[in-house]
Amino acid sequence: MKSKIKILLVDDHLVVRAGFKMLLAAGDAIEVIGEAERGEQAIQLYQELKPDILVMDLSMPGIGGLETIRRICQRDPAAKILVFSVHHEQVYVGRALNAGAQGYITKNSAPGILAEAIAAIMDGGSYVEQGLIKSQHHNDAPRPDHQAAIAGFSPREFDVFSLLAQGMTVHKIADQLCLGHKTVANYATQIKKKLQVDTTTELAHIAVNLGLTMR
Known part of the structure; x- marks a missing residue:
């Protein structure tokens, strides 16, 4: 058998x-x-x-x-x-x-x-799954430097980036990821620096342009 x-x-x-x-x-x-x-x-x-x-x-x-x-x-x-x-x-x-x-x-x-x-x-x-990998055609495509920066994120940076893009606060992200608040704040600063943005709103715009939809 x-x-x-x-x-x-x-x-x-x-x-x-x-x-x-x-x-x-x-x-x-x-x-x-x-x-x-x-x-x-x-x-x-x-x-x-x-x-x-x-x-x-x-x-x-x-x-x-x-x-x-x-x-x-x-x-x-x-x-x-x-x-x-x-x-x-x-x-x-x-x-x-x-x-x-x-x-x-x-x-x-x-x-x-x-x-x-x-x-x-x-x-x-x-x-x-069929349809998950396909070419994207979008009039408001993300800048190549943004794509490169996100591709270079560590797994933890990408997690924080995704949650920030959802509108979650540093304290909520820290609780969800079981990290210290200062640690998450440092990640947020690094992420904004790599994406060359100053606000979470700008960061969320980049996520939208990349086609990221969060639950």
């Missing part, structure tokens, strides 16, 4: 994890062997449980999804990671794949897409 594909499921919402677990368990080829609600926990469970694939969200408290991917892939270059996120923008897809993920699908994709993506990655390939 063929052994089941072992999945570690990572999402900070219990209800979401429960729904995904039911979806994954619908067939007889996949088994969820562990769940985590934040990146630090996912890294620990990955080492302990050694799943075949890690299925994870990007938006979560603590070190965040992108940094989690990077750290796991540093420790295990053969790690198989599928991102299952609410974000459909190319900048998120690109950063997740660059961090080491083999696949990226959105949470509003058809149920069969999840199993299809897992199968493709298990076969040694990659899987990006």
Whole structure:
């Protein structure tokens, strides 16, 4: 009998994890062997449980999804990671794949897409949901220097940038990311300097021009 594909499921919402677990368990080829609600926990469970694939969200408290991917892939270059996120923008897809993920699908994709993506990655390939990577034509395109600056952000800088663009305050960002207020303030200053802007409003404009829509 063929052994089941072992999945570690990572999402900070219990209800979401429960729904995904039911979806994954619908067939007889996949088994969820562990769940985590934040990146630090996912890294620990990955080492302990050694799943075949890690299925994870990007938006979560603590070190965040992108940094989690990077750290796991540093420790295990053969790690198989599928991102299952609410974000459909190319900048998120690109950063997740660059961090080491083999696949990226959105949470509003058809149920069969999840199993299809897992199968493709298990076969040694990659899987990006159709339509997520495409050329953009926008009359109000971001300046190339802004694109280059954002591409060079560390995972933590990108997390702070995304939350600032949503209009969140430094104190709220600090609470969500489990960082000190001064640390987040320093990140905000660095980000504005790299983007050559003075206000959070200008920063949000850049995010809009990049096609970033936040939950």
